[in-house]
Amino acid sequence: MPDLGTYAGAVLGAYGISFALLGGLVALTLLRAARAKKALAAAEARNGGIPND
Amino acid sequence: MRLSGRVLPVLSALAAVSLAAGLVWGFFFTPDDYQQGSTVKIIYLHVPAALMAINAWIMMLVASLIWFIRRHHVSALAARAAAPVGATFTLVALATGAIWGQPMWGTWWAWDPRLTSFLILFVFYLGYIALWEAVEDSEKAADLTAALCMVGSVFALLSRYAVLFWNQGLHQGASLSLDKEENVADVFYQPLLLSIAGFVLLFVVLVLIRTRTEIRLRRAAALDQRGTARA
């Protein structure tokens, strides 16, 4: 851990908030991707479509 | 779809590696700035996020133009996929900027041209996303949002210059430019480039995943529609 001096709170806060925001975005993206995959598979099963990809 | 499926893992890995390397290098192995102290480390998040916040809009504009001219469906979906990513990057740039501004300028927020322009950009992203959500017919939604993106680009640019006229700012000049005089020092420059590469790759990966999601959802909807039509 480097010595951040008086500004430790600011630096760590900035990194914390950024990681939270970007992490949230990545998590949401992956969640939605998984859901879409499942929805498509279900739709294909229902309608007898040929799965491609 | 097949090509993007194959390159996606590679790109994801590259994004993770360069992002981690750039940020770790910047966070642990760079000296403090003689004026800013350790807050200079925020630059590795702030500058790449800000850069990509603007580039994401430009990418949406290009995708919208392609949709308008060639009516290539994937391009409309890619523009839709990029908007939340761009909005999040804008938010990261604003948040890190505020946190940096508090100890350095003595204020969280100032109505400085750059800050204000980013807030305006954020509002444009939100409006764009809201219009996508509001229009039910997907073809019409793609057309309308593409039109909004083009109109919005013109007005975002106009606002940028209007805001410059409105108030002189606190914000420093470009951190990165071809004009070396203005640049940040080399010690900070190299990890910064690496983390910019990381943000670019992260953007590409996220947009690819989200575009694939949109394609799948649309395909599922089309299948169901055909199914009910047949039944």
Next chain:
Amino acid sequence: MRALLARELTLALRAGGGAPQGLVFFLIVVLLVPFGIGPAPDRLAGVAPGTLWIAALLSCLMTLDRLFQTDFEDGSLDALALSPLPMEAVVALKALAHWLTTGLPLTLIAPLLAVTLNLPASAYPWLVAGLLIGTPALSMIGTIGAALTLGLRRGGLLTGVLTLPLYIPTLIFGARSAIAAADGQDPVPALALSAALTLAIAAATPFATARILAIQLR
């Protein structure tokens, strides 16, 4: 063309057409500001141009729905699209009618309301000139927002979300000129920029809006 303009004007001025309400709305927003920031005359003087401009923006926004919505619902817009008049001209005429019934009257009563807000005397001509030059752009830009949200069930709020950010440049230049005059600075540059902006917007928006309407009518 003149017939269309006359039709638009009668529709707007007729009871329930919305034009008088737009003006009343303008009055009420200005009335609310002293309650929000206190009655001190010098403080009100400082925010007078901004208040009048924001109120003008909002009352323009509130009256946008009558631009295309009813014509879209009863099919008149389809008829207009099929008429020999190009859609760009229809849009320009509708924007003109909207300005004549919203922006122009509001510009005329703005000096009266400015008295209640204690605006310095030197700023009056510039406030009126600024509104006179800036409000046509508001009507023009409004056609874009109104066209984009046409036919949406909960379009009202979205119209605001999409339109208000587009008003930023007009607001900046328009309000700046009156503020500069009130502060004893040169108000001409802001007014000149405002005029240039309005001309550019008036030249370009009919094409953009006509394109969007074509999408909506497809």
